Amino acid sequence: MAGGLARLTDELGILYGGDYNPEQWDREVWREDVALMREAGVNLVTVGVFSWSHLEPRPGEYRFAWLDEVLDLLHDAGIAVDLATPVASPPPWLGHRHPESLPTTADGTVLSYGSRNQFCPSSDAYRTAAVAIAEQVAARYARHPAVRMWHAGNEYGQVCFCDRCAERFRDWLRARYGTLDDLNAAWATAVWSQEYGDWAEILPPRVAPYHRNPAQELDFRRFGSDLLLDLYREQKAVVRRHDRDRPVTTNLMGFFGGIDPHDWRADLDVVADDAYPDPASPDAAADAALVNHLARGLAGGGSWLRMEQAASAVSWREHNLTKSPERLRTEVLQALAHGCDGALFFQWRQARSGPERFHSAMLPVAGADTAVHQGVRSLGAELRALRGLVGEPVHRRVALLWDWTSWWAATQVALPTARLDPLATLQAWHRELWRLGVVADVVPADRADVALHDYDLVLAPAQYVLDDDSAARLDAYVAGGGHLVWGPFGGVADGLSHLHAGRSPAPLRHVLGVSAEEWVPLPDGGSAVAWSGAGVEGLRGTAATLGERTRSDGADVLATYDDGPLAGCVAVARHAHGSGRTWYVGTALAGPAGGLGDVLRAALDDAGVLLGGQGPGVETVWRGGVLVAINHADRSTTLDLAAARAVGPAAVPTAVLTDLLTGARHDGSATLPLAPYDVVVLATGRP
């Protein structure tokens, strides 16, 4: 259902709130919660995510009075509810009575109850019980006026290697391949004597003496994602029997490998994403932006929802740095700038017990008289003033290609190097874009429904898998005038992890004008790179980790390896293809002089993409006619409004900008001071 999120935001404005777990508290606390929520500007809470054992303490014995009361209380206070089907964590009775409902790891260990998420997604006992409790919840509350959205399960990601999952895997493979011969061919089972003579012999990729079959592993990943999608759909179908109308979703986890979210997005009425940037990382702000760009890409460029984040520290890292209220505010407003229409948290009230007792919350264990809670309150008030941003499009002209098949395949074992991590490569490229002030959508290369022509420049930092259809789409994009930057170790394999035959990247080499015959890990310390050719004056950098034994098949060579195993080979090249242009960057460019950033800047210039960079740590984003400028750094700086306006949407009127948070008006060519962690949100007349 398109517009699922708009239904909520039309009514409530920017969504603000979080997971609320009243089953952990008594009645008096509920009343205090609701009063404090109102004061904090909370308008939506997610209830019931982990309440299964509290709702159904014994099989078929239901206890709803407490939830009736909680939903009534919330509704009376004007707080809407995203109601969960509480199936993420089954009660102990399920595992006790049906041990086969427990999940099995790849090494055969059965995981116990006593934590959470302990279910085998193929288990009939689990699925029957999960449908039954969802049925009860949906039937009882579908007409409750507090309920505005449904939250099926939580962070789907379970995998299981048990015998039942093996059967299901075989069914999935039968549907995909039809015959054993085709399966044997697809999995290349002639390698290492793996040919299957009977479907019954096929297993999930369990722990084995040596490396697993890469094609089998990839198919098991796909199967796992599909199996969980089945579970989600089963839950959604239950809800739909009782509520034909209100949006149903579940929460994704950014760059989480367990499911392929591109296969899920059509079933999600709202794209909802959980994010916990690490305050200890010097790249936290850039990497947080990348996660936001992924969520927006999943939402087809439209609005999305941050379903979970931390108000301060998490409790699951080894060393959990806190976040100041100012820093939290930058993260929330950054997401808003990137198309997010709601800021929800895990969780409303900090737990006093259980494994998450040290996880921060909107309301800390120390109470309301705390910096964290006061920060939450003032943020709630500010979000009300920013309602006009809801639904507005984010101004962006660049795409970063990223798909799950390629990620999965590029992180398998027995590659030329295990040091070229694809996600790290994506992050490295994006950090350069971020520094240059360029906003990019993260979109998959392997889906036909991505309109590449909407972008002036497409970057493919880590496109290890490239099937022929995807290559044909990239070819057409460039031939039609698009610009493409192609990264190292790209286009190497197909969707089953088989290497393409011929010089690499076989399906795209004619588009790049460069081809490689060998992938060459570089010695520690990398290789020097020599730059030459027009337009590369001043480019520097060294090659690191991996390069390719290349030659130019017509491309203009911009850089060659200067020493090491690839001396003389093409490291960076540029090529005209049709009416477009490609850039080949065949290695991880590193070095104090930038290297990668310089090449990307040249490609952006070439594609006519203007740079919004305003200096270290300052991010500027245009959403609709509103400029959001964020100082992510712990030091004062300035914002050049004329420069920021120059990269905005063409239709933006110029003379005066109004700060939506303070009401201050600024001359359109002024330079504004930005305090540490300052954010300004400036309207130009629209919206």
Ligand code: GAL
């Ligand atoms: C999420 C989860 C929440 C909570 C949170 C803590 O993965 O959905 O229930 O555990 O992490 O950061």
Ligand code: ZN
């Ligand atoms: Zn299983």
